[in-house]
Amino acid sequence: MSSTEINFNEFVKYVHEKFSEEISFQEVEDLLHLQEGYNKDSTTSLGKSLILNRLIFHGKKITGEEFTYDRELFSGINVWIADNHKGKSTIFKIIKFALTGTDGIKPDIKRWIEEIALEFTIGQITYTCFIDRRGRDRGALYRFNIHDFLLLRKNHKLEYTDRDTEFSFKSTTQLKESIQNFFFEQFSFYKLRYTQKSSGKEDLSLNTAELSWTTYFKSIYLESSNYDFLFFESENFGAQGKKIFEMILGLPLTYPINMLTIKHDKISDEIAKLRLSDKATLENVFTSKKKIEENFRNVSSQLTEAEKIINVNFEDKALVEEYLTIKNTVNEVRKKLRIAEDAYSNELARKRPIEDELKNLLDDSKKIEAEINRLSKQELNVELYRQAESFFTNLEIKVCPHCEIEVSKEKKDKELINHTCSLCGEQPKEQKIDEEELNEKAERIKKEIQGHNSRMVLVSQQIENIRKVEDEHRESMKILSRKIMEVPSTKTDEGRLKVLENQIEKVNQDRKKQQALFDKKDQLVRDKAVLEFQLKQINKLSLIDNTERLAKLQLQKEIISYGLSALGIRRIKLNASILKILEELILSEVNAFGLTSISKVDIDGKFNLIFTQNGVSVDFRDLEPGEKLRVKLGFYLSLIQLDIEHNLGRHPRFLIFDSPGSEEMVPKHLQGLSDILKDVNNRFNDQLQIFVGSALREFEQITDPKKTSVKKEDEFIF
Numbered sequence: 001m002s003s004t005e006i007n008f009n010e011f012v013k014y015v016h017e018k019f020s021e022e023i024s025f026q027e028v029e030d031l032l033h034l035q036e037g038y039n040k041d042s043t044t045s046l047g048k049s050l051i052l053n054r055l056i057f058h059g060k061k062i063t064g065e066e067f068t069y070d071r072e073l074f075s076g077i078n079v080w081i082a083d084n085h086k087g088k089s090t091i092f093k094i095i096k097f098a099l100t101g102t103d104g105i106k107p108d109i110k111r112w113i114e115e116i117a118l119e120f121t122i123g124q125i126t127y128t129c130f131i132d133r134r135g136r137d138r139g140a141l142y143r144f145n146i147h148d149f150l151l152l153r154k155n156h157k158l159e160y161t162d163r164d165t166e167f168s169f170k171s172t173t174q175l176k177e178s179i180q181n182f183f184f185e186q187f188s189f190y191k192l193r194y195t196q197k198s199s200g201k202e203d204l205s206l207n208t209a210e211l212s213w214t215t216y217f218k219s220i221y222l223e224s225s226n227y228d229f230l231f232f233e234s235e236n237f238g239a240q241g242k243k244i245f246e247m248i249l250g251l252p253l254t255y256p257i258n259m260l261t262i263k264h265d266k267i268s269d270e271i272a273k274l275r276l277s278d279k280a281t282l283e284n285v286f287t288s289k290k291k292i293e294e295n296f297r298n299v300s301s302q303l304t305e306a307e308k309i310i311n312v313n314f315e316d317k318a319l320v321e322e323y324l325t326i327k328n329t330v331n332e333v334r335k336k337l338r339i340a341e342d343a344y345s346n347e348l349a350r351k352r353p354i355e356d357e358l359k360n361l362l363d364d365s366k367k368i369e370a371e372i373n374r375l376s377k378q379e380l381n382v383e384l385y386r387q388a389e390s391f392f393t394n395l396e397i398k399v400c401p402h403c404e405i406e407v408s409k410e411k412k413d414k415e416l417i418n419h420t421c422s423l424c425g426e427q428p429k430e431q432k433i434d435e436e437e438l439n440e441k442a443e444r445i446k447k448e449i450q451g452h453n454s455r456m457v458l459v460s461q462q463i464e465n466i467r468k469v470e471d472e473h474r475e476s477m478k479i480l481s482r483k484i485m486e487v488p489s490t491k492t493d494e495g496r497l498k499v500l501e502n503q504i505e506k507v508n509q510d511r512k513k514q515q516a517l518f519d520k521k522d523q524l525v526r527d528k529a530v531l532e533f534q535l536k537q538i539n540k541l542s543l544i545d546n547t548e549r550l551a552k553l554q555l556q557k558e559i560i561s562y563g564l565s566a567l568g569i570r571r572i573k574l575n576a577s578i579l580k581i582l583e584e585l586i587l588s589e590v591n592a593f594g595l596t597s598i599s600k601v602d603i604d605g606k607f608n609l610i611f612t613q614n615g616v617s618v619d620f621r622d623l624e625p626g627e628k629l630r631v632k633l634g635f636y637l638s639l640i641q642l643d644i645e646h647n648l649g650r651h652p653r654f655l656i657f658d659s660p661g662s663e664e665m666v667p668k669h670l671q672g673l674s675d676i677l678k679d680v681n682n683r684f685n686d687q688l689q690i691f692v693g694s695a696l697r698e699f700e701q702i703t704d705p706k707k708t709s710v711k712k713e714d715e716f717i718f
């Protein structure tokens with residue numbers, strides 16, 4: 001059994017032991033039983049990512065103009081830049097529609113679009129989602145790319161692709177259900193549930209709602225209207241944001257805690273209804289009210305004492321101030337070290353092409369020298385030939401060297417006329433080289449040698465110049481290396497920081513103990529309000545005796561509460577390591593994005609993000625708009641890094657940022673956001689995919705030109 005798994009039988013034994021005198025083991029087992037068990041969740045990454053490869057859609061505008069939009073998509077950051085209301089958000093809504101079945105396209109634009117085809121890859125398999133919008137939405141998800149889809153459709157062979165069809169649909173509802181099942185299976189997602197009261201004033205019934213794939217997709221598609229929220233505007237409704245967080249991380253015990261909480265809420269609702277209709281409940285309500293009032297007075301007294309303790313603990317801020325001072329010093333030293341190392345790396349990067357150029361010039365020099373040697377040899381051969389030819393041409397032979405017979409004048413005359421040798425009588429087949437031709441060849445060789453010598457002088461000068469540059473870079477790198485060595489060590493300061501962190505943590509623990517009293521007080525206030533409501537309802541309703549049923553439900557509620565408490569404690573232990581890693585990743589990212597005022601990130605037991613900013617604990621809602629955007633980007637990148645670097649979590653490694661920078665209109669902040677996105681593209685280019693749509697021209701340079709679509713002023717995307 002994995003260390004993250006829970007033994008259901010042992011868990012039931014543990015819970016039953018507390019209630020053994022009131023209920024049987026079998027009843028507890030039946031009460032705690034869940035259809036899909038207690039080990040449904042796993043933090044281990046599936047190693048899958050969602051990569052969009054190509055988007056095509058076409059149709060006809062209200063003017064009658066036909067249009068086709070066809071764009072290839074790449075890993076890393078893809079950018080659309082155009083003025084506001086020129087089609088950027090429509091592109092993203094079309095993608096969302098193809099991936100979720102949820103149609104958020106503006107009604108006037110929706111009527112233009114006749115067909116949509118989106119190609120994407122999950123793991124090793126490429127899919128194409130095709131939607132025909134002419135009439136009732138219909139189409140299919142195929143296990144091949146858009147190119148094959150277009151070819152098959154052109155040849156009327158799509159109807160023979162059943163084996164490569166993931167699913168087909170004939171309505172938007174069917175698409176929504178099928179695509180949800182598909183992505184749930186691909187990324188091991190499932191529907192987390194929550195309870196909510198009916199919205200009607202008279203109807204107080206409890207309803208159960210579910211988180212769909214469309215809801216989870218909000219962790220991928222970050223709309224401009226939601227940049228003030230970590231997830232989305234209604235994330236606190238049913239704690240949907242935190243449930244998305246739990247699902248993306250795959251935290252152990254998420255499923256059993258969620259399902260038992262639903263059971264607990266339903267039992268509580270049933271108890272409330274029965275109490276309102278039970279004659280005997282009236283006395284219990286008043287008794288409980290008196291008891292709660294007495295407890296409230298006791299707690300109020302305890303809170304008074306607690307506030308005194310809190311004031312004493314936090315009147316002296318020396319610990320925090322010293323911590324912040326040392327932390328800032330350490331950060332400055334790290335910054336200097338990072339700057340020095342970056343400068344050294346940049347200098348090294350500039351030196352390498354110079355070394356390559358020097359090597360090429362030296363190679364050219366060797367080639368020129370070899371050519372000069374070759375031509376010099378040719379020049380020497382020509383001269384030797386000229387001298388030999390001249391010798392034999394001016395030599396007059398009077399007697400045959402073999403037989404010593406005198407060469408007559410008649411033979412010499414015949415040689416001049418018939419070109420036959422006066423000695424052997426043979427006519428030579430090869431003609432002698434003409435003197436003028438020999439001179440011309442010698443002159444040509446000499447010019448070639450002169451040309452190569454001139455080129456050799458030029459190359460030698462270039463080699464000398466580039467060697468000087470290389471020496472300058474080498475000297476510069478020595479200076480930069482010394483600067484790195486001169487950066488002081490932070491070991492002593494970091495040791496002191498650790499001591500201060502422990503002291504501050506102890507103070508915070510004391511504060512949390514007191515905070516529990518405040519939470520209890522709030523609970524008592526809520527209980528009192530519930531009691532007042534129950535008393536009013538009792539006076540209106542006819543009462544029925546449900547004492548036995550109430551006792552049974554109350555026991556079941558207590559058993560589930562006890563089980564949830566035990567699972568909660570176990571869950572904190574099981575998830576401590578992954579949450580710690582995520583906290584460190586988030587802190588590293590937000591610091592890298594310029595938020596150095598944030599010195600610590602905590603994820604509490606309720607999965608709230610708590611930031612220590614300038615020594616004060618704040619949550620996401622307390623941040624400035626520009627800070628929220630950076631923190632949100634850092635948060636989602638950290639979820640993806642958790643998968644890439646630590647093989648944890650289930651985020652698809654795909655994000656859409658619609659109009660980031662709406663709160664970043666200060667030029668300094670705007671440039672900072674542009675630099676952040678450029679850095680993200682450089683660091684994670686092949687490991688994730690991010691779409692950015694913006695009207696801000698500052699984002700033109702954050703990624704490669706082939707990944708950037710820039711429209712002129714007032715020009716539409718399509």
